[in-house]
Structures are given as C-alpha cells and as structure tokens.
Amino acid sequence: xxxxxxxxxxxxxxxxxxxxxxxxxxxxxxxxxxxxxxxxxxxxxxxxxxxxxxxxxxxxxxxxxxxxxxxxxxxxxxxxxxxxxxxxxxxxxxxxxxxxxxxxxxxxxxxxxxxxxxxxxxxxxxxxxxxxxxxxxxxxxxxxxxxxxxxxxxxxxxxxxxxxxxxxxxxxxxxxxxxxxxxxxxxxxxxxxxxxxxxxxxxxxxxxxxxxxxxxxxxxxxxxxxxxxxxxxxxxxxxxxxxxxxxxxxxxxxxxxxxxxxxxxxxxxxxxxxxxxxxxxxxxxxxxxxxxxxxxxxxxxxxxxxxxxxxxxxxxxxxxxxxxxxxxxxxxxxxxxxxxxxxxxxxxxxxxxxxxxxxxxxxxxxxxxxxxxxxxxxxxxxxxxxxxxxxxxxxxxxxxxxxxxxxxxx
Amino acid sequence: xxxxxxxxxxxxxxxxxxxxxxxxxxxxxxxxxxxxxxxxxxxxxxxxxxxxxxxxxxxxxxxxxxxxxxxxxxxxxxxxxxxxxxxxxxxxxxxxxxxxxxxxxxxxxxxxxxxxxxxxxxxxxxxxxxxxxxxxxxxxxxxxxxxxxxxxxxxxxxxxxxxxxxxxxxxxxxxxxxxxxxxxxxxxxxxxxxxxxxxxxxxxxxxxxxxxxxxxxxxxxxxxxxxxxxxxxxxxxxxxxxxxxxxxxxxxxxxxxxxxxxxxxxxxxxxxxxxxxxxxxxxxxxxxxxxxxxxxxxxxxxxxxxxxxxxxxxxxxxxxxxxxxxxxxxxxxxxxxxxxxxxxxxxxxxxxxxxxxxxxxxxxxxxxxxxxxxxxxxxxxxxxxxxxxxxxxxxxxxxxxxxxxxxxxx
Numbered sequence: 001x002x003x004x005x006x007x008x009x010x011x012x013x014x015x016x017x018x019x020x021x022x023x024x025x026x027x028x029x030x031x032x033x034x035x036x037x038x039x040x041x042x043x044x045x046x047x048x049x050x051x052x053x054x055x056x057x058x059x060x061x062x063x064x065x066x067x068x069x070x071x072x073x074x075x076x077x078x079x080x081x082x083x084x085x086x087x088x089x090x091x092x093x094x095x096x097x098x099x100x101x102x103x104x105x106x107x108x109x110x111x112x113x114x115x116x117x118x119x120x121x122x123x124x125x126x127x128x129x130x131x132x133x134x135x136x137x138x139x140x141x142x143x144x145x146x147x148x149x150x151x152x153x154x155x156x157x158x159x160x161x162x163x164x165x166x167x168x169x170x171x172x173x174x175x176x177x178x179x180x181x182x183x184x185x186x187x188x189x190x191x192x193x194x195x196x197x198x199x200x201x202x203x204x205x206x207x208x209x210x211x212x213x214x215x216x217x218x219x220x221x222x223x224x225x226x227x228x229x230x231x232x233x234x235x236x237x238x239x240x241x242x243x244x245x246x247x248x249x250x251x252x253x254x255x256x257x258x259x260x261x262x263x264x265x266x267x268x269x270x271x272x273x274x275x276x277x278x279x280x281x282x283x284x285x286x287x288x289x290x291x292x293x294x295x296x297x298x299x300x301x302x303x304x305x306x307x308x309x310x311x312x313x314x315x316x317x318x319x320x321x322x323x324x325x326x327x328x329x330x331x332x333x334x335x336x337x338x339x340x341x342x343x344x345x346x347x348x349x350x351x352x353x354x355x356x357x358x359x360x361x362x363x364x365x366x367x368x369x370x371x372x373x374x375x376x377x378x379x380x381x382x383x384x385x386x387x388x389x390x391x392x393x394x395x396x397x398x399x400x401x402x403x404x405x406x407x408x409x410x
Numbered sequence: 411x412x413x414x415x416x417x418x419x420x421x422x423x424x425x426x427x428x429x430x431x432x433x434x435x436x437x438x439x440x441x442x443x444x445x446x447x448x449x450x451x452x453x454x455x456x457x458x459x460x461x462x463x464x465x466x467x468x469x470x471x472x473x474x475x476x477x478x479x480x481x482x483x484x485x486x487x488x489x490x491x492x493x494x495x496x497x498x499x500x501x502x503x504x505x506x507x508x509x510x511x512x513x514x515x516x517x518x519x520x521x522x523x524x525x526x527x528x529x530x531x532x533x534x535x536x537x538x539x540x541x542x543x544x545x546x547x548x549x550x551x552x553x554x555x556x557x558x559x560x561x562x563x564x565x566x567x568x569x570x571x572x573x574x575x576x577x578x579x580x581x582x583x584x585x586x587x588x589x590x591x592x593x594x595x596x597x598x599x600x601x602x603x604x605x606x607x608x609x610x611x612x613x614x615x616x617x618x619x620x621x622x623x624x625x626x627x628x629x630x631x632x633x634x635x636x637x638x639x640x641x642x643x644x645x646x647x648x649x650x651x652x653x654x655x656x657x658x659x660x661x662x663x664x665x666x667x668x669x670x671x672x673x674x675x676x677x678x679x680x681x682x683x684x685x686x687x688x689x690x691x692x693x694x695x696x697x698x699x700x701x702x703x704x705x706x707x708x709x710x711x712x713x714x715x716x717x718x719x720x721x722x723x724x725x726x727x728x729x730x731x732x733x734x735x736x737x738x739x740x741x742x743x744x745x746x747x748x749x750x751x752x753x754x755x756x757x758x759x760x761x762x763x764x765x766x767x768x769x770x771x772x773x774x775x776x777x778x779x780x781x782x783x784x785x786x787x788x789x790x791x792x793x794x795x796x797x798x799x800x801x802x803x804x805x806x807x808x809x810x811x812x813x814x815x816x817x818x819x820x
Contacts, residue, residue, distance in 0.1 A: 024463075024467050026467070026468045026470075029470070031470060033470065033471045036471045037466075037470060037471045037474075039467075039470065040462065040463070040466050040467035044462060045459060045462050045463050045467075048458060048459070048462050048694065049455060049458070049459060051641075052450065052454060052455050052458050052640070052698070053434075053450070053455050055641075056447070056450050056640055056641055057434050057436070057449075057450035057455075058436045060436075060439070060441060060443065060447060060449065060769060061443045061446045061447045061769060061771065062764070062769070063641065064447075064641070074641060074642075100510070100511075100514065100689070101510075101663065101688060101689025101690055101691075102663075102689055102690075103661065103662075103663025103664065103665075103688045103689030103690075104510065104514055104661055104663065104688055104689055107660070107661055111553060127675070128675075131664050131667070131670075131673050131674065131675070132663045132664035132689065134675065134676075134677075135662045135663060135664055135667060135676075135677035136661065136662055136663055136688075138662060138676065138677050139659075139660040139661060139662030139677065140660065142658070142660065143521060143553070143554060143660040144553060144554060150675075175673075224690070230462070230466055230692075230693070230694055231461075231465075231466055231473065231474070231484060231690075231692070231693035231694070232484075232690045232691045232692035232693045232694075232695075232696070233692065234692065235689070248552070249549075250517070250549040250550065250552065250553040251513065251514055251517055251546065251549060252513075252545045252546055252548060252549030253511065253512075253513025253514065253542045253545060253546055254513065254541050254542035254545055255513075257541070257545060260541075262774060263541050263585075263773065263774050264541065265537070265538075265541070265544065265560075266544075266545075266548065267544075267545035267548050267549065278511060278513045278514055278546075279510070279511025279512055279513030279514055279542065279645070280511055280512075280513075280634070280641075280642045281511075281642045282640075282641070282642035282643065282644065282692055282694075282695040283640070283641035283642045284458065284640055284641070284642075284692075284694040284695050284698055285642075285692040285694050285695050286642070288462070288694055354472070359470060359471060359472070361471065363673065364672060364673055
C-alpha cells in the first residue's frame with residue numbers, strides 16, 4: 001500500500017515543487033480542475049492591475065502603441081504572447097498568435113484549410129470530440145455546404161480519402177484523457193492530400209507537443225486551462241509557416257489587415273500569422289494570459305508532462321488500492337495530464353468531494369474527471385484526494401449531495 | 411467671443427458634472443479620445459481585482475455557476491450586462507447580449523440575416539463605412555459567394571432591391587460623425603424586403619438610439635468607446651425578438667448551445683439572444699465592461715447626448731472664432747458625440763496636441779478627430795483644447811512633430 005508519507009517524500013524529491021509558489025491557491029483546497037480553469041498565478045493580480053490602472057487609466061489610447069513608440073505595447077501583445085506559447089508546443093515563434101476563442105478560431109482555421117484545398121469539400125473529425133469543435137464545424141458546413149464526417153476514433157484513418165480537405169482532431173480527449181499520435185495521424189492526412197489541424201486545448205502546458213516535428217499544418221488551443229490564463233482567456237492559433245503565403249481566413253476583421261490604421265477600403269491580409277487576428281483584442285484577458293504563460297518560464301515541458309503523468313498514475317494506483325467500486329475511464333498509457341474515474345453516481349460524488357474542498361468535475365454520463373497540472377499539484381494532494389474519495393464512498397455522503405445545477409466549464 | 415469664464419459657468423450649471431467623479435483621469439490631461447478608448451471608471455480597478463483575486467483565485471471553477479447556485483455568476487454575465495446596455499439603445503433586456511468583438515459579431519449577424527432571407531444574396535453597405543465592417547462582409551462574401559454592394563452614402567436607398575437580404579450601416583460615421591436616420595433607412599430596407607443591421611460602435615452611450623422604435627432588426631456595438639469597457643472590451647449584439655425564432659448564426663460554439671454542459675453530439679441553438687454566444691466568454695474583460703456600463707447608472711441618454719452635442723458645438727464655435735485655418739469635416743447638425751476638424755497637416759497637429767496632453771486622434775487623410783463623452787468632458791476642457799490648438803498653429807510647433815508611427819484605435 002502507498003502511504004501518505006511516500007507521497008510527501010515524492011514531493012520532497014520533486015524538481016518542480018518550487019513552481020507551486022508561482023500560484024495563489026486557497027488554503028485547504030485540493031484543486032484538481034486546472035484542466036478546466038487553471039489556478040491563479042501569484043503575479044497575475046499585479047499584472048492585470050497595472051494594465052487597468054497605469055496602461056489604461058494613465059496611458060489611455062497611447063498604450064496601443066508599441067513600446068518603442070512610447071506605448072504599452074498592446075498592439076504587439078497577441079504575437080508576443082503567441083511566441084511564448086510556441087515554445088510549449090513545438091512551434092516557431094512566428095507561427096503562433098493569441099486571438100478570440102477556441103470556437104471562433106476553429107471556424108477560421110477550418111475555413112482557411114478549405115481555401116487551401118479548394119477542390120475538396122469534406123472535413124473529418126472524431127465522434128465524441130469536444131462538443132464545440134463539432135458544433136463549429138456543423139455551423140461551417142451549414143453555411144458553406146461542405147460535408148462534415150464525424151467518425152469513430154478507430155475509423156479516422158479509414159475516413160481519409162481524396163475528397164477530404166481537413167482532418168481536425170483534439171489531441172488529448174476532454175473526457176478520457178486519451179492522446180492521439182499526432183505525427184502518425186498528420187502523416188495519414190497528408191498521405192490523403194488533406195491538412196491536419198490539432199485542438200490542443202487539453203494538451204498545451206499538459207503534454208509534450210511537437211507541432212513542427214509532426215508536420216502539423218494548423219492548431220488551436222485554450223488559454224484558460226493548463227496555461228493558467230484566467231476565466232475565458234483568449235485562445236491561440238498556430239499555422240505552419242509553409243501555409244502563410246496564400247492563407248485566407250474568413251473573419252477578416254481590421255486587426256488582421258496589413259495596415260489596420262490606414263483605413264483602406266478593401267481587406268488585405270497581414271503577412272504571416274498576423275492575418276489570423278480579427279477584431280480588437282481584449283487587453284485585460286491578454287495581460288492575464290501573458291502572466292499565465294509566464295508560469296512556465298524556465299520550465300521544460302518534458303519534465304512537467306512527466307510529473308503530470310506520475311501524478312495521474314499515482315491516482316490510478318491509489319484508487320485501485322482503496323476504492324474498488326470506482327471504475328477507470330481513461331487509458332493507463334497515452335494519457336494527458338488528467339484521469340477519468342467512473343461510477344454510476346459520479347455526479348453526486350463530484351459534488352460531495354467539492355463540498356470537502358476536493359475540486360474536480362463531472363462529465364456525462366458517469367465520469368469524475370481530475371486534472372494534474374504539474375506546476376501546482378502535489379503528490380500528497382493526490383493521496384489526500386483519494387482519502388476523501390474513500391470516505392465519501394464509505395459513509396455514503398454522496399447520497400446527500402443534491403444539487404440543482406450541473407454546470408462546469410471544461 | 412466665448413471666454414474661458416463662460417465655459418466654467420457652463421460647467422457649474424451642468425447637471426451631469428457630478429458624473430466626472432465616476433472616472434479616474436490623469437492630472438493635466440484633456441482627454442478627447444473617449445470615442446476611441448473610453449476613460450477608466452473609478453470603480454473598475456476594484457471590480458477587476460475582485461474578479462481576479464476572489465472570484466478566480468478563491469472561487470476557481472465554481473465561479474462559473476450562477477449566484478443562486480453559489481457561484482460568481484460568470485455564466486450569466488453576458489446576458490446581464492447586455493440587459494443593462496439595452497436600456498441605453500432602446501432595446502428590450504432580452505434582445506442584447508455581450509459577446510466577441512464587433513468584427514466577429516458582424517460576421518454572425520450578416521450570416522444570420524442571409525439565413526433569414528435565404529432567397530436573397532446581396533448585402534448593401536456604405537462606402538467609407540468603418541473598415542472592419544466592410545472587410546468582414548468581404549470575408550463573408552468570399553466564403554459564401556454572396557454579393558456585397560458598397561455604395562455611396564446618398565445612393566443607399568436606391569441600392570435596395572428585391573435581391574437584398576441585408577442593409578448594414580454604421581449609424582454614427584467614425585470619421586465624420588454624421589448620424590444616419592435609423593428609422594427611415596430601416597423602413598427603406600423593410601420596404602425592399604431586406605433586414606437592417608446597425609453598427610452602433612460610435613453611437614451607444616453617445617447619441618440617443620431607439621432600436622425598437624426604429625424597428626431595427628439587428629445591431630452590434632463596441633464596448634470600449636463610450637461604454638468605457640476598457641481596451642478591447644467585448645462587443646454587444648442586438649437581435650429583435652421577432653427574429654429569435656428561426657435565428658441561425660454560423661459560429662456555433664458551445665456557449666450558444668441550448669445545453670452547453672450536457673455535451674451533446676449535435677448543435678442545438680439556445681433559445682433567444684443566447685444563441686449569439688460562441689466560445690467561452692472572457693470574464694476579465696466582461697467585469698470591466700460591466701463596470702463601464704455602470705457609469706451610466708441613473709443617467710438619461712437624452713441628457714447625455716444633448717451635453718455631448720453642446721460640447722461639440724462649442725468646439726466648432728471656438729475653432730471658427732480662433733483657428734480660421736482649420737476646416738470642418740463634420741456636419742453641424744445630425745452629428746454624434748464627436749467633431750472632425752481638417753488640415754493638411756492634421757497628423758502632425760494631432761501629435762503636437764498629444765505632446766501638450768490634449769489627446770485626440772488622427773484619421774486619414776487629413777482629419778483631427780475629437781470626442782466628447784458627456785460623463786467626463788467639461789466645457790472648460792473644450793476651451794483649453796482650442797487654446798492649445800491655436801498655440802500649436804500659431805507657433806508652428808506642429809512642424810516639430812515627427813513621429814514614426816501612425817497608430818491609434820477607433
């Protein structure tokens with residue numbers, strides 16, 4: 001049996017333990033939902049306050065100017081933060097930019113892929129993909145008349161033929177945590193003449209991502225999960241440099257124009273990744289995302305991903321030892337920085353744990369989902385969480401958990 | 411001649427003078443660019459800090475829940491703030507919601523209009539409309555094959571025929587400040603069987619807007635100008651209740667789903683205005699926008715708009731008296747809360763004024779644009795601004811203004 005002392009010893013030996021001081025976590029809370037909303041970085045309140053009070057309040061409109069021209073550099077923030085994210089996902093600095101939401105960005109990227117493969121009219125994605133990915137592709141299909149093929153996970157490669165313009169997959173599955181092999185599926189898409197776009201919402205900051213090495217064409221990801229950017233943080237997009245010439249996305253707002261302040265009559269896309277911008281980016285969310293991404297400063301993603309895997313493995317081992325009535329709804333190997341447990345009363349169990357300050361989330365129909373961000377979750381937290389879980393199960397207190405709403409945000 | 415004492419007397423008699431205390435303005439700055447980026451409301455720093463530190467830092471994922479269910483009410487914020495904006499634009503509370511940027515929202519609304527008029531394939535807008543409006547419609551046209559007709563201001567009504575699905579206009583022109591007659595142009599669109607969508611970016615919080623009374627079908631507007639929502643604040647959209655059934659917009663992200671947390675396989679639009687949401691809304695920008703809109707609490711838009719007009723009229727009178735070399739590039743009547751002056755060296759003059767802490771902005775080719783938000787601009791500010799303008803012109807100091815960038819955000 002693994003003891004709490006064993007876990008404390010793992011924390012003492014953890015080369016990433018120092019990173020927890022980069023966050024403000026409420027006392028007594030075991031937060032295993034950083035895969036839904038990352039914890040608050042310690043430096044974020046001051047960074048956001050500076051943006052509000054000094055940059056906006058004192059600099060006013062002048063803060064839009066670049067730093068070299070006396071501004072606060074707001075105009076450059078989407079590309080600058082994108083370049084920092086690039087390091088975490090195996091991309092070049094000029095291939096990533098921060099803009100809009102994952103949903104809006106999927107629309108842009110999928111439409112851009114269709115424009116790059118104009119003689120092909122099919123997009124392939126996976127059944128059970130995160131809902132917004134499928135919903136947005138349905139919206140695009142309804143608007144443009146293209147065909148959306150939603151296929152089972154083990155039929156993806158077989159669905160790729162010479163009618164397919166784009167394969168769009170989420171690398172790390174939101175419910176099971178299962179991780180697709182990006183390189184091989186991208187190669188399969190390319191073999192069929194299609195492009196590959198990866199949703200990294202549950203991957204960026206969680207697992208090792210090598211977009212360039214996998215020859216990925218496009219990617220999108222979430223700022224508010226493992227990147228700790230705050231509630232509804234803006235998303236990021238990646239387009240491989242090889243596609244920058246000839247890129248054409250349909251949400252052609254003025255911030256994606258080659259000369260936004262020339263007020264020209266016709267749209268001309270900015271060079272490079274900048275054309276993925278649409279409207280005026282929100283600078284408060286941008287500032288918080290910058291501070292969130294900075295929690296990874298000096299940290300190797302390989303080390304962080306290995307710790308998250310170890311934390312998840314520990315959770316699975318402890319559950320197997322102490323909670324035999326709990327099922328496992330995630331792969332042991334090839335898993336992201338999360339674990340999915342199953343139980344017919346998973347919803348009530350999730351709520352009973354939250355009442356004990358162990359925060360995870362419920363995903364229908366029967367999944368208790370727990371995330372393990374390497375920067376702030378400790379091995380002892382995992383032990384304590386399973387201790388509470390075993391008590392909640394043993395004394396039946398989950399039966400008391402009656403809550404009217406089932407609302408949480410992945 | 412109007413004296414400074416006359417202006418001080420106007421301020422002393424101003425029934426809205428109290429509202430200036432709702433803002434934090436830097437000492438010595440005369441800020442006449444609230445039409446580009448509204449000033450910082452005094453309560454915003456605390457409101458944003460509370461969102462960051464308490465709601466996010468302590469509440470964590472639980473803050474997404476509604477207040478009734480123990481959360482911070484993030485899930486309800488877009489509709490709640492939309493309802494407060496509705497009062498300022500003559501709409502019902504359930505017809506307005508906060509989401510995305512003006513650019514992204516124009517795409518959604520224009521596509522929704524095409525879906526409501528599926529047998530019509532033309533959108534009409536005005537040449538010289540704010541660039542992003544035209545750019546986004548060009549992107550939609552390129553994606554869907556519809557026709558975009560960009561017509562001169564005095565040919566708008568003539569361009570409406572039975573092929574037109576939508577007339578999309580900006581009510582208050584960004585460069586001239588000229589205000590369209592919303593009711594008559596909406597009626598002209600309806601007479602042709604088309605819908606009318608109004609961009610209120612330079613209208614909301616600036617002029618009296620009566621969407622319902624004008625029978626307007628759709629509208630969109632900016633959060634960061636006269637609504638004081640902060641840099642890149644989210645935008646708002648309005649859809650008349652008559653169109654809520656059968657509404658269909660293409661950016662079908664999960665926050666616009668009827669049951670976003672049921673994780674269903676297919677998109678089902680939420681009832682009512684909620685379906686205009688797409689991805690997860692950013693809560694830091696949302697909190698600041700809420701505080702910005704709250705600067706209008708208890709204030710009648712008719713009173714505010716009348717004061718802005720009076721400030722602008724004062725500017726035009728003073729310029730006529732004291733700066734004869736300056737041209738007027740805005741209408742005297744039917745003008746928004748802004749004034750446009752012209753001079754061949756408007757760019758350099760704008761920069762020289764900024765160096766003297768009189769902040770306006772330049773718009774190509776030759777316009778110095780000055781905004782008059784009623785809540786914080788004083789009559790004496792207008793006098794002082796013209797005093798500085800006359801000095802800048804008289805001593806030729808604008809010739810010294812050499813600046814490499816021409817960047818500002820409307």
